[in-house]
Amino acid sequence: MATATQPVGSAGAAGGTAPGDVPGTHLTGRLGVFSLIFIVVAAAAPLTVIGGNVALTVASGNGVGAPTGFLIIAIVLFLFSVGYVTMTPHVKEPGAYYAYIRQAFGQHAGTSAAFLAFVTYTALGIGIYGFFGGSTAAFVESFGGPALPWWLYAVIAWIVVTVLGCFSIDFSSKLLGVLMLFEIGIVLVLDAAVLFKGGAEGITFSTFAPEHVFQPTIGVAILFALTGCIGFEATAVFRDEAKNPDRTIPRATYGAVLLIGIYYAVSSWLLVLAWGPSRAVEEATNNSGGFMLDAMQMYAGTTMRHIMDVFLVTSLFACVLSLHNIATRYQFTLASEKYLPAIFTRVHPRFGSPWTSSLGQSAIALVGIIVFAFLDVDPLVNIFGAMAGVATTGFLILLITTSLSAWWFFRGNPGLEKNVWKSRILPLVAALLLLACLAIAYANFGLITAAPAAVSLVLALVPLATVVFGFWFSSRAQKGLR
Template sequence: MEALTPSMTPAHDTHDLHATTLRRGTLSAGFITLLVISAASPLSVVAGGFPIGMLMGNGAGTPVLVLVALGLLLMFAAGYTAMATCVTSAGGFYAMVARGLGGRAGGAAAMVAVFGYVTLQFGLYGLLGAVTAETLQAQFALHVPWWACSFAAMLSVGCFGYRQIDFSARVLAVFVVVEYLVVLALDVLILAKGGASGIDLHSFSPQAFTSGNPFVGLLFCFAAFIGFEATTIYSEEAKDPKRSIPVATYAALLLVGAFYSFSLWCLVLGAGSDRVVATIAALADPTNLLYLLSDTYGGPGLTVLLRLMFIASIYAGLIAFHNSTARYFYAMGREGLMPARLGWTHARHRSPHVASVLQTVLCVVAVGLFALFGADPVLTQFAWLSNLATLCLLLLMIGTAVAVVRFFAADAHGHGRMRTHVMPVLSCLGLLLVLGLAVANFHVLTGASRAISLALVATVPIAALAGWLSAARLARRDPVRFAGLGQDRS
C-alpha cells in the first residue's frame, strides 16, 4: 500500500493508514543542543583529529585556527538560523535549498546530504571498531576483530534510531556531560601543574598562527565542527522550533568552539609550546598524545577513563548522525524524491523507522565490504570517508548560504539586511575558499593517491546530479508535489 502524500494525510492516524508525521513537541533547545554536540564528538576530535591536524598544520597555533573556523561558522549561522525561523522541516539543508533555489537544486542538496552523512557513518564505524578492539586488547588482553565491534555497535545504534528521539537524546546527554568533564579535568590538571614549561599564550601569537601550514590546519578545524548544522533537522520535533533551532545552533557552536580552543591550548601547554609538534611526531600513533599527557598529569586511571570515553564519544556521534540521516531519508521519501516507504513513521514511537532500518543495512554492507577486502579501518575507511563527508557539508553550506540570500530577497520576514544578505554572502565566500583548499589538499588529508583522491572527490557531484535528476523526474510525474518540495511542516 502506498504512503499518502502530505496533502492527503489526515490529521489523525487510522489502523489502515501508515503514519507519516514525526513526534511533535518532543525536543527542547537543550536536547537539540546535546544531539548536535554529540554529532561533533568533541572528545574523539580532541583525541583523534586535532593531534594529526597540529602535526600537519601549524602546531601550537591550532587553537587560533579553531576560533577562525568558529567565526566563519557563526557568520553562516546568522542567515541559517534566520531562515530556520521561516522553514520548519526535517529536510534541513535540503528544505532550505529547495525553498531558496528551487526543487531541482533541493533534490541535489538532499542527495549530497544523505551521501555525506551515510559515508561519515561508514568511516566512524571503522574508527569505533579499531579503537574498541585496541582498548579491549590493551586493557583486558581480549583479541576481538575490529569489524565485530563495529557490527555490535550498529545493532544498538539501530535500536536507538528505531525508538523515540527523546530516548536517544537522554542517552546522549549522559555521554556528552561525562566526556566534557573528563577532558576538562585533564585541562585543569595541566594548568594546575604549569604545563611542561609554564603557562604562556604563545598559541595565540602571530608567529604560531603563521607557522607550518595553517591552511591544512584550518581544514582539520573546520571538519571538527561537523554536526552543528543538524539543528534544523529536528525542527519538526522541537517544542518551539522558531526559538529552539536558533538557540541550539548558536549554543552548540559556541560550546564546541570554546571547548576545542581551550582544550587544545591546554594540550599544547602540556606538551610544551615549543615541543608539541616534535612530541606528536615522535609518537607511533599521533592520537596517543592525549593519553601521553593523561599519564603524565593525571595518572593511568585517568588514561583508562579517557580511552573508554573516547569510544563513548564516537558511539554518541554515531547515534546522532544515525538520527540525522534517518530524517533526511524520511523527508525525501515523504516528498517523493525516494521510495514512499522511507516517509513512513512508527505508529507508536513516531520515529522514521523504515529510514532507520535502511541506513543500518547500508552500514552493515559497507563495513562488511571494507572488512572483507582487508582495508585499514582508520587510515583508509575513516580517513577517506570522513574527509569525503566534509566536502559534502561544505558544498551544502555554500548552497544554503546562496539560498538564504535568494529566499529573503523578496521578503526579509522582519530580519535585518546584515543577517539575510551580508553575513550569508561573506560566509559563502569564506566557505568557497575552504572548499577549494579541501579539494586541492584532499590527497594530503586522506593519505590516498592523487588518482584515488580524484575518484573520491568525483562522487560528490555525481550524488548531486542523481538528486537533481530525481527531482526532475518528480517535476514531470507530479508537478503539484514537486512545487511543494521543502515546504514548511510546522
C-alpha cells in the same frame, strides 16, 4: 523562487504532498534546546577531535598555532548561523539543508541538497563505524584482551544503534546527553590539571602569536578543525520533533557553535601547553595516538587515562548514533517527497520514530561494514579517512549553498527582515569564507583520505556527482508527474 507565503511542502515537490498529510507519516517530539545540542555536538565527537584532530593539526598543520584553526572555523560557522537562524522562522518544514535550499532556489536544488546531505551523513557514519571498530579492538588489546577483528566490534555497535534508532528520539537524546557530558567532562579534567600544574613550560598565550598562526600550513589547521564540526547545523533536521522550533532551533544552533568553538579552542590550547610549545610538535609527530592520553597520564594519573580510554570509545558510539539519527531523517524526508520508496515514511505508532527509515539506514551501514571487512583495509586510515573526505567536502558544499539560500531568499523578500546585516551581508560573507574552506579541502584532499591519488580523485567526485544526480532525478520525477 518561493516566497514566504508559499508553504515549503506545497505543489512543486514531487507528488506535492507534505509528510504530515498522511496519517502515521509525521514525526512529533518534545526536544528542547539542550536535547538538540546534545544530538548535534555528539555528532562532532568532541573527545575524539581533541584526541585525534588536534594531534594531526599540531604535527601536520601550523604546529603550536593549531588552536587558532578552531577559532577561525567557529567564527565562520557563527557567521553561517546568522543567516541560517534568521531564515528559520520562514521555513516550516524539517530537512535543514533541503528545506532551506528549496525555499530559496526551488525543488530541484532542494532535492539535490537532500541527496547530498543523505550521502554525506551516511558516508561519515560508515567511516565512524570503522573508527569505532578499530579503536575498540586496540582498546581491548591494550588491556590484555583477545585480538579480534575490527568489524566484530563495529557490528556490535551497529546492533545497538539499529535498536535505538527505532525508539523515540527523546530517548536517544538523553543517552547522547549523558555520553557527551562524560566525554566533555574528562577533557575538562585534563584542562583543569594542566592549568593547576602550570603546563610544561608555564601558562602562555604565545601559541596565538602571529608567527605561529600564519604559517603556510594554516589551511591544514582549518581543514581538521572543520572536520570536527560536521553536524552542528543539524538542529533544523529535527524541526518536527522540537518543541517551539522557531525559538528552540536558533538557540540550539548558536549554542552548539559556541560550545564546540570554545571547547575545541581552549582544550587544544591547553593540550599544547601540557607538552610545552617547544616540545608539542615533536610529540604530536612521533606519538599522535598518545598525544592526549599520555598527557592525561602525566597530569592526572593512570586511572584517569584509563577512564579517558573508555570515554574515547563511548564518544565514537555517541557519534555514530547521532549521525545515524541525522541521516535517517534525511532519508525520511526524501521518501516523504516520493524520491525514495514510501515504506521509509512510516512512523512507529508508539515511539513516534521514523523506524523504517532507521532500518533502511542501518542496512546501508551494514553493507558498508561488510564491504570494507572483505577489502581488509585499515579501519582508521582507509575507512574513516575515505569517508571523512567525502563527508567534509559534501558538508562544505551544503553550507555554502545554504548561506547563499538565506541571502537569495531575503533578497527576494526584503520586507521579511529589516536587518540587512543578518539577512544579506553576513550570509554572503559566510558563503565566501566557506568557499575558501572548500578550496582548502580539495587542495588537501589526499591528506584527509590518506588514499592513492586515483582513489582520492574518485572520492572527491562523489559529492559533485551526487549534486548532479539530485538535479537530474528531481527533474525526471517532476516530468513523470505531468
